[in-house]
Amino acid sequence: MENSLPLHLCHVHKFSIIINRTYAFLHCIAIAFLIYYRASFLCQEPNTRTTPLLPWLLVFAGELVLSFMWLVGQAYRWRPVYRTVFPERLPEDDNKFPAIDVFICTADPKKEPTVEVMNTVLSAMALDYPPEKLHVYLSDDGGASITLTGMKEAFKFARSWLPFCKKYGIKTICPKAYFSIQYADSGRAEFMEEKQKIKEKYEAFKERVLRAAEKGQAEDKNAQISTGAHPSLIEVINEKGNEATEQVKMPLLVYVSREKRPSHAHHFKAGALNVLLRVSGVISNSPYMLVLDCDMYCNDPTSARQAMCFHFDPKISPSIAFVQFPQTFHNLSKNDIYDSEIRSIFRVCQFNTNFGSLIFASFFFFFWLLGVFRLSFAHFD
Structure with a gap:
C-alpha cells in the first residue's frame, strides 16, 4: 500500500502557458523590429545620419544584452508547473x-x-x-x-x-x-x-x-x-x-x-x-x-x-540533481531598491496569478510596439 499512492503531483496550468507564450511571442516581435530599426541605421549613408555612430552603437549593444537576458529568463515561464507533495505517505x-x-x-x-x-x-x-x-x-x-x-x-x-x-x-x-x-x-x-x-x-x-x-x-x-x-x-x-x-x-x-x-x-x-x-x-x-x-x-x-x-520516486529520482525551496527574506529594508528579495522570480513574474500586472504590461507593450513601428519606418517618409 505504500507505493499505491503518489508521493507528489505535478500540476500544469494550460491557461498560464497560453498567456506566457503569447506574451513572449509578441515581445519577440517587438524586439525583432527594434533590432531591425537599429541595424537599418548602420546601412544609411554617413552624411545623412542625424545621430553620432558611437552613442548609437552603445545603445544598440545595451539593447542586445538586455534582450538576451530577457530571453534567458523566459525558460521557467515557458511551461509553469506547480508541485504538491504528500510527506504523510512516506x-x-x-x-x-x-x-x-x-x-x-x-x-x-x-x-x-x-x-x-x-x-x-x-x-x-x-x-x-x-x-x-x-x-x-x-x-x-x-x-x-x-x-x-x-x-x-x-x-x-x-x-x-x-x-x-x-x-x-x-x-x-x-x-x-x-x-x-x-x-x-x-x-x-x-x-x-x-x-x-x-x-x-x-x-x-x-x-x-x-x-x-x-x-x-x-x-x-x-x-x-x-x-x-x-x-x-x-x-x-x-x-x-x-x-x-x-x-x-x-x-x-x-x-x-x-x-x-x-x-x-x-x-x-x-x-x-x-x-x-x-x-x-x-x-x-x-x-x-x-x-x-x-x-x-x-x-x-x-x-x-x-x-x-x-x-523516493523511482521515475524521476535518477534525473533529479537537487530540490530547491523558494526563499522568504525578512531582514531587508522596506525600500529595497536593489530587489534583494528576488521578487522578479518569486512574485512579479507570476503573470498567471496577477492579471492586473498582465493588463498593465499589455498596455505598455501596445504603446511600445506603436513607437517601434513609427521609428522603424520613419526614414522611409
Missing part, C-alpha cells in the same frame, strides 16, 4: 530513510553574529527527520573560538529545545523566529508554563554567547584557534556517554574549521563546502546534502521529508 519506518548531511557556512562572527548562526544550527537540528539519520556540520572559515563556544552552548540548549518542538509539534523551529512571534495566549497552562521555561533558557543561552563574544575567548581554552592563519580543526560537539540520559535522540553536530594560510586564496564558500564534503565523507557519508546559509532556516520542519517525496 514510509513509517525510519530505517528506510536515507541519511542527510546539513551544511552551514559562516566566515566572520563580526559580520555574522554568533547568536544568529546558532539559531540556524538549532533549526537544522530540529528538523522533522530521524535524528540518527541527520548530521549537522558547521564550517567556520574565520576559525573564531566564539563560534566553537556557540556550538557547544547551542547543543546544550538543543537538549531542551528539541524535546519541546517534538512534544508540541512546533512549526517555527528557529528559536529566534518562534519567540519573536506574538501568539494569542490561548494555549494550555502546561504548554504556556513550559514555553516560558524554554524562553528563559533561550535568553540565558543568548546571554552566555554574547558574554563570551564580549570577552573574546572561548569557554574551552584548549580549543581556541586564531582568526588569522590557523590549522584545521574538527570537533564533534555531541558529548559521549550522555545518549542514555537524553529525552530525545540528538542529531550529530560537528564543528569544522579548514586550514587557512595568508599565502593561499581560499576564502570562498565553494572551498568550504568542498572541505565539508570530505569531512562528512569520513564521518557520516550521507547520500543527500542540505545546504543552508548562516542566516537561513526552514519555515517548515518537514522540508527534508518533502524533498524526499521527489527522491
Whole structure:
C-alpha cells in the first residue's frame, strides 16, 4: 500500500502557458523590429545620419544584452508547473530513510553574529527527520573560538529545545523566529508554563554567547584557534556517554574549521563546502546534502521529508540533481531598491496569478510596439 499512492503531483496550468507564450511571442516581435530599426541605421549613408555612430552603437549593444537576458529568463515561464507533495505517505519506518548531511557556512562572527548562526544550527537540528539519520556540520572559515563556544552552548540548549518542538509539534523551529512571534495566549497552562521555561533558557543561552563574544575567548581554552592563519580543526560537539540520559535522540553536530594560510586564496564558500564534503565523507557519508546559509532556516520542519517525496520516486529520482525551496527574506529594508528579495522570480513574474500586472504590461507593450513601428519606418517618409 505504500507505493499505491503518489508521493507528489505535478500540476500544469494550460491557461498560464497560453498567456506566457503569447506574451513572449509578441515581445519577440517587438524586439525583432527594434533590432531591425537599429541595424537599418548602420546601412544609411554617413552624411545623412542625424545621430553620432558611437552613442548609437552603445545603445544598440545595451539593447542586445538586455534582450538576451530577457530571453534567458523566459525558460521557467515557458511551461509553469506547480508541485504538491504528500510527506504523510512516506514510509513509517525510519530505517528506510536515507541519511542527510546539513551544511552551514559562516566566515566572520563580526559580520555574522554568533547568536544568529546558532539559531540556524538549532533549526537544522530540529528538523522533522530521524535524528540518527541527520548530521549537522558547521564550517567556520574565520576559525573564531566564539563560534566553537556557540556550538557547544547551542547543543546544550538543543537538549531542551528539541524535546519541546517534538512534544508540541512546533512549526517555527528557529528559536529566534518562534519567540519573536506574538501568539494569542490561548494555549494550555502546561504548554504556556513550559514555553516560558524554554524562553528563559533561550535568553540565558543568548546571554552566555554574547558574554563570551564580549570577552573574546572561548569557554574551552584548549580549543581556541586564531582568526588569522590557523590549522584545521574538527570537533564533534555531541558529548559521549550522555545518549542514555537524553529525552530525545540528538542529531550529530560537528564543528569544522579548514586550514587557512595568508599565502593561499581560499576564502570562498565553494572551498568550504568542498572541505565539508570530505569531512562528512569520513564521518557520516550521507547520500543527500542540505545546504543552508548562516542566516537561513526552514519555515517548515518537514522540508527534508518533502524533498524526499521527489527522491523516493523511482521515475524521476535518477534525473533529479537537487530540490530547491523558494526563499522568504525578512531582514531587508522596506525600500529595497536593489530587489534583494528576488521578487522578479518569486512574485512579479507570476503573470498567471496577477492579471492586473498582465493588463498593465499589455498596455505598455501596445504603446511600445506603436513607437517601434513609427521609428522603424520613419526614414522611409
